[in-house]
Amino acid sequence: MSQAVSPVEITTPKNTIPLKATNCQKNTTMNQNDESSRPNTPTPSEVIRKKKDVQRQLKQLAKPVVWRFVLALSVDWMVIVGAMLCAGMWPTWWVCLASVLVIGTRQHALGVLGHEAAHYTATRYRKANDAIGMLLCFWPIGGSLTGYRRFHQRHHRHLGTEHDPEMHFFQSDEWKIPVKTAAPVWRFIKGCLGMQILDYAKLIRSLLPKTKTEWVGIPIWWACFALILWVLDSLWLLGLYAIAIPTVFWALIELRGWTEHRGIAETHRYKTHWLFQQILFPHNVWMHYEHHQWCYIPFFNLPKARALDETTPVVQLRDVFEFLGETDHEAYARNNGSHLTLDHFSDQVLHCS
Structure with missing residues (x-):
């Protein structure tokens, strides 16, 4: 034993x-x-593997899916047509007013999809991308794809600097910070009433067409639109549609643009209520932080792109408004990380210039 x-x-x-x-x-x-x-602490090999994995995911997310774009575009146009039909069937002042408001929100949505086409994310075929962007997005709101593309490239290239063309639209006292929440709200109401039409005219001058195709195509598009309504004995609806552009459409553009970059050098990263997403931030345009990081990713994949960045805090939209009423903006940037880091994971991030 x-x-x-x-x-x-x-x-x-x-x-x-x-x-x-x-x-x-x-x-x-x-x-x-x-x-x-x-x-x-991750090892160097783990860091490299993580970068490669994120690059692979970004590459997948960057693929345009034309049916997703066309579906979103179709829904916007159906809402516009529906609003015009309602006004035509019940031409009372309050139905017409409601129609203008609805049409203006969808014109804004068309502008957001036009912005997608300006980044070549509607379809991988560039000629088809530009044709869709011109005929169904920009020309219906009196804009130019080529003019906007050049304007927007300068915005990405000179973001937050004196050379950023968007900064020139926020010089009035109502947009200066610190500001009370009532000031931009009042500015929005005045915009809906057409009291900011001179600023809208300034935008149109900044977006003049860069090709003969658009110089000729825009008036032809509007002539065809008028002809269709005339044949339907509803030519007066053209005025209803057109008046929404320098009023509701422009007011939404101004307010959204102000919430995206004001008060910091780069871009706010926030989330907001579903209703605001539909009215003020259609087609995921409220994920503007992610757009400035990966502007080649289509709008419908921005939520997936956001999930790849777990380091930068996401704040509520109301926090952005509270911040714009504060004076210590540097403290906000330190506490919330509201700065744009173009290279969280990858050395191959596409700069949108």
């Missing part, structure tokens, strides 16, 4: 050695505790 081994002895084939290396045990235990208490 074998003899039990003492817990303080180590048995070898030749003899039994008293365990005097008690300090080694203690040191080993301490090292194990130290290792378990250390933060789980």
Whole structure:
């Protein structure tokens, strides 16, 4: 019968050695505790693997899906047509007013989809991309795809600087910060009433067509639109549609643009209520932070792109408005990380210039 081994002895084939290396045990235990208490810092190979994985995901997200774009476009146009039909069937002042409001929100949505086409994310075929962007997005709101594309490239290239063309539309006292929430709301109401039409005219001058195709195409499009309504004995609806552009459409453009970049050098990263997403921020345009990081990703994949960045905080839209009423903007940027980092994961992020 074998003899039990003492817990303080180590048995070898030749003899039994008293365990005097008690300090080694203690040191080993301490090292194990130290290792378990250390933060789980990724190794260089893990970092490289993470970058490659994110690059692969971004590449997948960047693929245009034309049916997704056409579906969103079709819904916007159906709402516009529906609003015009309602006004035509019940031409009371309040139905017409409601129709103008609805049409203006969808014209804004068309502008957002036109912005997608300006980034070549409608379809991978560039000629088809531009044709859709011109005929169904920009020309119906009196805009130019080529003019907007050049304007918007300068916005991405000179974001937040004096060379950013969008900054020139927020020079009035009502937009200056710190500002009370009532000021931009009042500005929005005045915009809906057509009291900011001079600013809208300034925008149109900034977006003049850069090609003969658009110089000729825009008036032809509007002539065809008028002809269709005339044939339907509803030419007066053209005025209803057109008046929404320098009023509701422009008021929405101004307010949204103001919430995206004001008060910081780059872009706010926020979330907002579903209703605001539909009216003020259609087609995921409220994910403007992600757009400025990865402007080649179509709007319907921006939520997935947002999920890839877990480091930059996301605030509520109301927090942005509260911030714009504060004076210590640098403290806000430090606490909320509201700055644009173009390269969280990848050295191959596309700069939108």
